[in-house]
Amino acid sequence: MRLSQFHLSTVKEVPADAEIVSHQLMLRAGLIKKLAAGIYTWTPLGLKVLRKVETVVREEMNRAGALEVLMPSIQPRELWEETERWQKFGGQLLKIKDRKQQEFCYGPTHEEVITDFARQELRSYKQLPINFYQIQTKFRDEIRPRFGVMRAREFLMKDAYSFHLSKDCMAREYQNMYQAYTRIFTRLGLKFRAVFADTGAIGGSASHEFHVLADSGEDAIAFATGSDYAANVELAEAVAPATPRPAAAEAMAKVATPKEKTCEDVAKLLGINIDKTVKTVAYCVDTEKDAQFVLVLVRGDHNVNEVKLTKVAGLAECRLATEKEIRAMLGASPGSLGPVTAITTKEIQAEDIAENRLWTDPTTSRLKDVTRRLRVIADRTVAAMGDFVVGANEDGFHLTHVNFGRDLAEPEVVADVRSVVTGDPSPDGHGEIRIGRGIEVGHVFQLGQKYAEAMKATVSDEQGKNQVMFMGCYGIGVSRIVAAAIEQNFDANGIIWPEPMAPYKVAVCMINPKGDAKVTEAAVALYEQLQAAGVEAVLDDRGLRPGAMFADIELIGVPHRVVVSERGLTAGTYEYRARRATEAEALSLSQVGERLGVLLTD
C-alpha cells in the first residue's frame, strides 16, 4: 500500500476520554473511531489488524477440526425463554421489537441458537462429536462501556460450541480447544497464560481463561515459577503448611497497643515478624431471623479471599460485618478484634436477645472462650500457628502467645480462605507462586448438559436410546485482542505490534525533498521487491518531513522501517531500524533483506 493512497489518520494529542493506554493509542494511531458509547468504526488501518487476528483464529479453529458457521445476530425471545435467560441475562441483553411487535435480542452469545440448530441437525451419535464456530458481531449493553474496544458494546467474537455423547468426549474436545487456543495466542506473538477459572454464571464443570499478560490487566493471576500452572487469584489454592503446629511456648499475655490497628503496626511495636500475627475479620450471614456472626482468621500478612470463604458451608451469602455490629457483638473496634473473646451484653438490647438476633452469652466475663457460639473459621496457615498475636477485643490491647486448645477452642472450621501471595508454594508442586495481571481474551468451558437439557437437544445412541448431549463452549474476544496486544506492547512513541498482528511488516520511508527521480525509483523498487517477496510493506510517499513521517510509522507500530534517502543512496546504504531498537543502522540492500528474512537485490 502506498500511504498517499491510503487513509492514515494519526493524532498527536492524547484523547481526553481515553483512560487506558491501548484506548489512547488506538485513537491516536487512528485504528478506531467512536460512533456512540461502546460502539466503534474500524478504520482501514484498524481493520487490517483485526483481520490478522481473525485469520489466525480461523486457521487454528479449522485445523482443530471445528466447522465454521454464521449464525444471525438477531435472535428470537422464545429460545431465550427455553433456557430462562431472557430475564436472567440482565440488562446486558439488548432487547428489540420488530414491526410486528415480536421480541428479539441482539445476540450477546449464541448458546441458545446453536443448541436449537443442533437439536434439529444432529439426530444420531454418529454425527458426534462436532464443533461449530463462528466469527461474528455481538452486542452487550454494558452499563459503563469504556476502555475503547476493551469493553465495547458491539464487538467481534469467535464463539465455538461442541456437542458430545459423553462427558469424556466433551473433556477431550476441551483439551483440543485448549491446545488450539494455545496455538492461536502463540502464533499472534502474545505473552499469555491459560488460567484455571471459576465457571461463573454460564455454569458447567471446568473452565480456563486465556489471559494476555499486561501490567494494566483487570484480573490478578497467580502463576507458578516452575510450570504452566496459572489460576485466577480468587481460585488459586493456598497450599496447607507442610509443618505441624508447634507446641505452646509461653503463657498468653495482654499487651497495650495504644495506636496500633494493623498487624503490621502491632508486629513493628512488638518487634516480631508479621507472620507471628493473626488478622481477625468479622463477617455476618443474614438469615430471616437474625444475622449470624463469624470471625475469619488469616495470618497478618495474608488477606481473606471471599470467593473461597463463600464455599465454606453456611457462608455462601456472607458479608463483612459493619462496625456497629462488631462493636455490639465484641465491644471493640475492627482493629482490635480477636477470637479469644466473650460477648459483652451491655450493648445488646433485651429485645435482640429475645428475638435471637445475636448470639447471647450468660456470662459477662470479657475473656471467655465462646467460639462454640461465635463461629470461628481459621485459614489453614493460621491453624498451624502457635504463640501468635491477636486483638484482645478491647480497644488499645492485643494478646500475645495465644495458642489453640489452650487459650481458645480449636477453630470450628479450618479451610483455605486466603488469597495466595507471591512466594507461596505452587499448588502443583512446581516452584513458587508469582502474582501478575492479565486481560481475559479467551475462555473455554465444559458446559455439560445445562443447555441441551433445557432445550431437549438429544441424539440417539448406539442402542437407539435418546441421550441429552454434552456441550462445550469456547470464546475468543477477537476485537479485544487488538487492545490487549497494545497493553502488552507499547512505548512512549506508540504501538509495537507483535509481527503477526502488524498491519504492515515493513515501512519504506522515502526522504526526497528535492524530488530526485533516483530516490523515488529506489524507494518504489524496494517497496515492489518486498511486495513481490510476499512481505507486507507500506510505502510512505506522502512527502512529509522525516520527523513527522517517523512519528507516524512508530505510532502505528510497524515492526521494521527502512529509510531511502539521497544521502543513503550516495553511500549505497539504507537506514534500517526495528521498532524496538534504539538506534538505526546504515545497511546495504542485501543486509536489509537479511533483517527482513527475504532476498533483496539491487
Place this chain on the structure above:
Amino acid sequence: MRLSQFHLSTVKEVPADAEIVSHQLMLRAGLIKKLAAGIYTWTPLGLKVLRKVETVVREEMNRAGALEVLMPSIQPRELWEETERWQKFGGQLLKIKDRKQQEFCYGPTHEEVITDFARQELRSYKQLPINFYQIQTKFRDEIRPRFGVMRAREFLMKDAYSFHLSKDCMAREYQNMYQAYTRIFTRLGLKFRAVFADTGAIGGSASHEFHVLADSGEDAIAFATGSDYAANVELAEAVAPATPRPAAAEAMAKVATPKEKTCEDVAKLLGINIDKTVKTVAYCVDTEKDAQFVLVLVRGDHNVNEVKLTKVAGLAECRLATEKEIRAMLGASPGSLGPVTAITTKEIQAEDIAENRLWTDPTTSRLKDVTRRLRVIADRTVAAMGDFVVGANEDGFHLTHVNFGRDLAEPEVVADVRSVVTGDPSPDGHGEIRIGRGIEVGHVFQLGQKYAEAMKATVSDEQGKNQVMFMGCYGIGVSRIVAAAIEQNFDANGIIWPEPMAPYKVAVCMINPKGDAKVTEAAVALYEQLQAAGVEAVLDDRGLRPGAMFADIELIGVPHRVVVSERGLTAGTYEYRARRATEAEALSLSQVGERLGVLLTD
C-alpha cells in the same frame, strides 16, 4: 475436507414453505437453516459458498483502490435525524432502545455513519477522492420476508461510499466501480447485465443496477441484441417510429363489436393486424378541487408504462380511473373507450357540475371532438399511425379508419409512455430489444451532495474554501448472490455452482462396500494429491451406497465428480463426470487431471 468429518445435511423433500427454486435448493442442500422469519443460520457448507463470494468482492474492491472499513451495525438515531430518514425510511428500519432509553437502529444501510466518519476524518481536498467499503451484516425489517436469503431481513452486504471534490471526479469513480462490479460478476461466473436504472428513494443523478439473469427474476429487463445496452423495462426508451404518419385512406366508420373488449379480439373480428388498433386507457389526477380526466393512447399490442407516464407534466400523481368514473365521463365501459368522444351528461349530477368535479360539455352530441377539455396523451407510436381502430365510447362499437387532424384533434401531448417490447429497435441503435428477467444483486449510484449537504460534510479546496463533498454509493447483496446464482444454475438434481462459487471443486467418491484397503488408499491418495495441488476437494468417505452418495454430491452442486471403485481400479480407470454432463467417463488418472487442470500421477 473428508465428508465423514464434515456436517452435510441434505434433505430429499422439497420444503413446504419455500416458493422459489433457490430457496428450495438451499434448504435441501443444507446451506441455510431458518431461525426466524427472514433470519437464517449459514451452515458450514453454505458459509463456504458465501465466503467465496465475499472473497471475490473484497479482492476486486481492493484492486479498484477502495479501502475496507468495518462500521457498527448499531447506529444512533441522531445521525438519522440529520438526514430526516429516521421517519422517512419507514417500517424497514429496525428501531432499538438501549438500557438508557437512547434510541438506535440496526443499520439497513450506512450513508449516515460513513458521512459522519467522513466529515470528521476528511478535511482537505488532498485526502480526496477516497472510497470506503465494508462487508457487513445489515437488517431490514421487511413486511413480508420470503424466498430465503433472496429477501431476508438479516443479510450480508458489501457497501461502498466514495467522496469527491467535484461531480466529474464522482463520475469517474462511478465508472471505476462499474468496471469493478463487472469484474466481480464475471469472476463469479454469472451471466449478468448492468442495467440503467431509476434512482428511486436514495436519490442522486445516475444509477445502474447489476442483475443476474434468471427466468425467475423479479425484474423485467430490456437489453439490446447488438450491444451492452440494458435498462429496466420501466425505463428503457421506446424509440420513436422512423417513418412519418401516413395520409388518411378511408372515411371513419362505426362498426359493431358486440363481444370484443380487447384490441386483440377486435383485430381478429375485423381481420386486421393488432398494430392497426389503438388502446385507450383512462387515468385521473386527483386535485383538491376535482379529478382531472386523461386518456392515454398506446398501440393495441403495447402497454402503458406508468413510470414514464408520471413524467409527463401534470401527471406525477395520476392513477387509473375507476369504472364508475369512466362511465360517468364517457358513457361507456373500459373495453369500448376511444379519444373520438363527447361527454354524456346524463350520469353527471348537477352538484358535480357546480363543484367542477368533472369537465362538463354543453352539447349532448355523442360524437364530438372534446379533446381540448379532456386531455389526450398519445404514445409516439400512436401519433405516427393513420386509419386506426379505437373504441367508439359506446358499448359494443368501435370506430375504424380514425385519423388525427381529421376525425379528432392532434393529441395534446405526444410522448414515450409505453413499455418497450421484444423487437423494438434498441435505443442505442445497436440491434433490437429483447426482454429478459433479472435478480438485482448490485447497484451503483451517484448520490451527489444529498447526504454531504444534509450532514455538512465539507473539505477545504485548493483555495482554502469549504466545499460540500460529492458522494457515490455502491452496494452488492453478498448473501443474495448465492441465491441468484442458484436461480441461474440448477437442474432437476440440484444446484450447479459456477466453479468460482462452488464450496468444493471436486468430489472424490469412494465406492468400497467390502472395505478394500486398496480402494481406500487410492481414494485418499487422489484426494490428497488434489489438495496438494491447491484444488479444493472433498472426499466422500461416509460409506453411503452410490445412489445416495451421488444424489448428495449433485444436490450440493460440486462441479466435478471422480469415483474410485474396485472395478475401476482393476481396469485402471476412474469414473469422471462434470456436473453438467449427461454421461460419466472412465478415465485414467492423468486424464482426470487434464479435466481438472492439474497434473495427477499414479
